[in-house]
Amino acid sequence: MTSSPAAHPGHGRRRSRKRADMPLLGGIRPPIAVLCVLILALAGLTAKVLGPGGEPVVPEAVLSSQRHFAEDGAIALRASIDERVTDLRRTAAALNAGAPAEPERVLSDLGRTYQKWTGTTILDLESGDVLAARGERIPLAWLDEEVLTGEQALLPRMVRLETGDVRLMTMVVLDWKDRPQQLLIASNSLAVPAINLGPFRTMAVVARDGEVLATAGFEESEALNSDKQREELVFLEKQMSRLSDQAAERTEQHPVSAREPGSRGYPGVSGTLLGDDYNGRITTAGYASLASSDPEEKESVAAGLGLTVVAMLPVVQQQGTVGPDRELYGLIAAGALVVLGLLAVALLWMSVQRPLLRLFLESRRLARGDLTRPVAVPRSGEAARIGSALERLRGQLGGPGHEPTAGPGGGVRFGLRVPLAVTAVLLLLWCVPVGWLLNRTDDSVSVPATMVNDQRDRTDLVADRVRRALNEAQADLVSTSRLIDPDDPGAGAALLTDALREHTRYQALYVVGEDGEVVARAGEDPHAWDRDADEPLVRVSGEGERKPVVQAAAPVPGHRGVTLVGEVRVEFLNSLLKRPGLGEVRVVDADARTLAGSDGFLAFEELPDDALPHLVRAGNVRVGAGPVENGLLIRDGGSVTVAAAAPFSGGGVASDIGWTVVSWQNAKHFQITPYEREDRSVLAGLLGLAAIVVCLGWIHLVVARPLRALAASAEKLADGDLKTVLYPRYQDEVGAVVRSLELIRQQLQARRQNQPRRPAESRLGAGGR
Numbered sequence: 001m002t003s004s005p006a007a008h009p010g011h012g013r014r015r016s017r018k019r020a021d022m023p024l025l026g027g028i029r030p031p032i033a034v035l036c037v038l039i040l041a042l043a044g045l046t047a048k049v050l051g052p053g054g055e056p057v058v059p060e061a062v063l064s065s066q067r068h069f070a071e072d073g074a075i076a077l078r079a080s081i082d083e084r085v086t087d088l089r090r091t092a093a094a095l096n097a098g099a100p101a102e103p104e105r106v107l108s109d110l111g112r113t114y115q116k117w118t119g120t121t122i123l124d125l126e127s128g129d130v131l132a133a134r135g136e137r138i139p140l141a142w143l144d145e146e147v148l149t150g151e152q153a154l155l156p157r158m159v160r161l162e163t164g165d166v167r168l169m170t171m172v173v174l175d176w177k178d179r180p181q182q183l184l185i186a187s188n189s190l191a192v193p194a195i196n197l198g199p200f201r202t203m204a205v206v207a208r209d210g211e212v213l214a215t216a217g218f219e220e221s222e223a224l225n226s227d228k229q230r231e232e233l234v235f236l237e238k239q240m241s242r243l244s245d246q247a248a249e250r251t252e253q254h255p256v257s258a259r260e261p262g263s264r265g266y267p268g269v270s271g272t273l274l275g276d277d278y279n280g281r282i283t284t285a286g287y288a289s290l291a292s293s294d295p296e297e298k299e300s301v302a303a304g305l306g307l308t309v310v311a312m313l314p315v316v317q318q319q320g321t322v323g324p325d326r327e328l329y330g331l332i333a334a335g336a337l338v339v340l341g342l343l344a345v346a347l348l349w350m351s352v353q354r355p356l357l358r359l360f361l362e363s364r365r366l367a368r369g370d371l372t373r374p375v376a377v378p379r380s381g382e383a384a385r386i387g388s389a390l391e392r393l394r395g396q397l398g399g400p401g402h403e404p405t406a407g408p409g410g411g412v413r414f415g416l417r418v419p420l421a422v423t424a425v426l427l428l429l430w431c432v433p434v435g436w437l438l439n440r441t442d443d444s445v446s447v448p449a450t451m452v453n454d455q456r457d458r459t460d461l462v463a464d465r466v467r468r469a470l471n472e473a474q475a476d477l478v479s480t481s482r483l484i485d486p487d488d489p490g491a492g493a494a495l496l497t498d499a500l501r502e503h504t505r506y507q508a509l510y511v512v513g514e515d516g517e518v519v520a521r522a523g524e525d526p527h528a529w530d531r532d533a534d535e536p537l538v539r540v541s542g543e544g545e546r547k548p549v550v551q552a553a554a555p556v557p558g559h560r561g562v563t564l565v566g567e568v569r570v571e572f573l574n575s576l577l578k579r580p581g582l583g584e585v586r587v588v589d590a591d592a593r594t595l596a597g598s599d600g601f602l603a604f605e606e607l608p609d610d611a612l613p614h615l616v617r618a619g620n621v622r623v624g625a626g627p628v629e630n631g632l633l634i635r636d637g638g639s640v641t642v643a644a645a646a647p648f649s650g651g652g653v654a655s656d657i658g659w660t661v662v663s664w665q666n667a668k669h670f671q672i673t674p675y676e677r678e679d680r681s682v683l684a685g686l687l688g689l690a691a692i693v694v695c696l697g698w699i700h701l702v703v704a705r706p707l708r709a710l711a712a713s714a715e716k717l718a719d720g721d722l723k724t725v726l727y728p729r730y731q732d733e734v735g736a737v738v739r740s741l742e743l744i745r746q747q748l749q750a751r752r753q754n755q756p757r758r759p760a761e762s763r764l765g766a767g768g769r
Contacts, residue, residue, distance in 0.1 A: 028353045140155065212240065388718075458663070470653075
């Protein structure tokens, strides 16, 4: 059975005295020291990030925009190449499954279905004779046994034509029973998407060795006639060649090792480059290797070609000078933090640490039996209550010169909360102005014109991607419709099921008869199809439902009034709109009602800002004298929004359906100097606030609360409660005072037990005499 410390006062005294001499590892000193270190570190950081006010030669936002532009171009080119390869292979599989067809008929049907190849040719594999050809002439010298039977057999090849242009050759084998095998070859260019690149921007497709295979943008510059403009064109061509070499070398890296640890984003290799300057403008470039937009997607044929897209743009060079006023501002802010921090630390030292250390020394002196001089009682707070209790205990132990008091201590005691609150206020006097009052931006911030142009051009690129995707969806339906037999619903349903499994862009496929009834179907429940001839083949319906219904259709050949309809998944369209650095992107109809969005939306809801519908109705906004007048910059209530709209344009059935892609984002997301300075100021204020919460919270939990409990225990002990055993919880100053009070309690308990014994011994001694 274990005994309490009161049962063996001598043993408890020796053990407690040994612990009292141990070094103090916790307590009040570590949080104050940490607060000093954090204040000095934050002051140095403030002087560094808030001081220099020089503009970089090229804003980081402009460089990031060029990288995103190149990534968009690479994704579009990859999708275009993969779609062409997939379409050709799917067409060959459908032809091989049907009856033999004449080569001329095959190429004719292929050209009507997909207007995407620059030339097509069918060869007899046994004789090598050309059986049929369409479009530009395809050279055949590159065909050999390795291309047809090697490890990389029938994979796409890049071939240079006699004109110097490079074409991507895609091959499939047509194999019918009782007929010699035929080779279908389709060629297409490697040009970047045919979009508006804006003034001075150029894009290029680069091979592994840095060779420029195709360019866009230089053609517009060639129309310039002045010698100065021609010199600038020659300079830009040299810059593109040099930057393409660098980009091809960098894209040889693995995507994981090319980016910073833990970072995500574009699945391929992408980055930025800086070129030379010319006439006050410096050449910037973004590059991106061809990679899938979905990391979980199957291996891409285009991604294995080793191609890189480079987007180059000359921008006005800014003066990279450091403003002395900004540098002085950073030093003043750092100096103010040091002064206020020293005042706060001095207050904590005088009101918390010093009285606590004095109590520790006084309690240890009384526990060791030194009762000759009175206890030095602190002025206020819990320390004053404990000091008064110690002085009373010294009198109870027999100390000389003690004057008993009426209560536990005089005056109103506010405790340690007051110095902690004052310390927090001192530090907040710096955190609040720096973090939330100074360096604030308003709607007068100048947004670089390059960012406005890039927002519009990238929106145009997204619109081109969506338009092409809808054209591809309708073209796939045209190809599938040739295999549909409305008189055999079972076979039609099986065919639609297989097609739905291959085409993830659809949520439902169904054949609508002449009477409007569904003959065969696969996937989700079909919606009504209006057979009005004036309606486009790509349309939207589903008003009042949870999400819009995007339908594409193709008439079934040989069956009047029979139509194959495919419902395109809205999620598929949403995935095309998600691009970093572009903000929120939506597809809207002619009435500016939302049909698809990158960040969630309600079906057919209006655009959130009143200026955006006007931008949609204005059509394709030109960059010229004033993008602000054209609605590309929206200033409202101190915030600046950069917006752009790109209506569908180009070829295909989706070009005239009246849809527009709209994008907008707050300019605060741009990495330009005013917003970066504001973000740094907010960060400095938040770091200061974090230091206040951590250090003062630490003191409150480790010192203030235990000290308040200790004050109550000391007063109860001084009032005569000798039964409650005092146990220290921490090995710090408060714990040392608790141990000393426990020793004093044991001494008082022993003194009380010895008092009744002395009168009895005196009476026994008198009777003996």
